[in-house]
Amino acid sequence: MSAKNGERIPTKAYAAHSKEWKFKPFSFTRHALGQNDILIEILYAGICHSDLHSVSGDHHGTTYPIVPGHEIVGRVVAVGQKVSKFKIGDYAGVGCMVNSCGECDACKRSEEQFCERGKSIFTYNSVDYFHGNENTYGGYSNNIVVSENFGIKVAKDADISKIAPLLCAGITTYSPIKFSKVKKGDKVAVAGLGGLGHMALKYMIALGAEVTCFDIVPSKKKTVLKLGAKRFIDVNSDDFKKIKNEFDFIISTIPYEYDINAYHKMLKLNGEMAIVGLPVKANINGADMIWNFRKKIYSSLIGGIKETQEMLDYSIKNNIYPEVEIIPITRLDEAYQNVAKGRVEFRYVIDMSTLS
Ligand SMILES: [Zn+2]
Ligand SMILES: [Zn+2]
Known part of the structure; x- marks a missing residue:
């Protein structure tokens, strides 16, 4: 060539x-x-x-x-x-x-x-x-x-x-995790365990956070626990509905229609949720949000070139693949x-x- x-x-x-x-x-x-x-x-x-x-x-x-x-x-x-x-x-x-x-x-x-x-x-x-x-x-x-x-x-x-x-999967998850300043001891969650979700899991474990994973495919439980997740919740189970006011940070990589309010209520007061999965088709119920207190939802799109270089150097140095x-x-x-x-x-x- x-x-x-x-x-x-x-x-x-x-x-x-x-x-x-x-x-x-x-x-x-x-x-x-x-x-x-x-x-x-x-x-x-x-x-x-x-x-x-x-x-x-x-x-x-x-x-x-x-x-x-x-x-x-x-x-x-x-x-x-x-x-x-x-x-x-x-x-x-x-x-x-x-x-x-x-x-x-x-x-x-x-x-x-x-x-x-x-x-x-x-x-x-x-x-x-x-x-x-x-x-x-x-x-x-x-x-x-x-x-x-x-x-x-x-x-x-x-x-x-x-x-x-x-x-893509690396920087798309690394960027909001940095933006929300996820740190050691934080209780965090990953919604959607595909290419992006499993990278979010790895980065947040590396930072010392306690990670809960949500997915619709129960067979992923074994693997995500092996990768270091604290627990796995099947989105279609009753356990899913019981979680409230628990997380400092949630990253959603779900690439389909889903109920954003269901995750919003899981955040602690002042907690943050980053949406990175495309395409998102979601109706947000504003009243439900208000009654579930002050919590932030934001979107994130990949990352800039400088941050992508930082992510890649960090990943290689820390053996995160x-x-x-x-x-x-x-x-x-x-x-x-x-x-x-x-x-x-x-x-x-x-x-x-x-x-x-
Ligand atoms: Zn991509
Ligand atoms: Zn420009």
């Missing part, structure tokens, strides 16, 4: 051509390597639950063919003339964003996901206005070109096959069905060497 001067870069990928979860080999070209860009040969890409929703057109509209994948890790194989952060041979990660306006206050303080001009460019299914408004294609592919500012450095000694999910199942890219269709049914513990990662 090389980047000839000014030429577009041929890429092999798997794409979905309609809202059905059916993938086929797909070839396209990526924009030429700019002075500040790096070309990454992708080694692994995670399958995020929101990839399923993007293919289905559940977010903001989908342009087909779509190549999902915003949990990407690989090796730098070419660098633009002005690149200083990476050199050829380094490992690099790419998460949910590949660029943003760079000029607004949010972008300047490295909260690019909250670009005040609404100009975050997402890794796939997004308009790249820096490159002729072409559609972006994600990580279910053999390479990606990205500005070095949006590449995340990955330490040489990292467990590389497990890095990819940190770029996702539980992954490595699959060949030919198993994508089957993997999507399993993710939808909660049958993966906890993240599928595609081995990109299987893309021929």
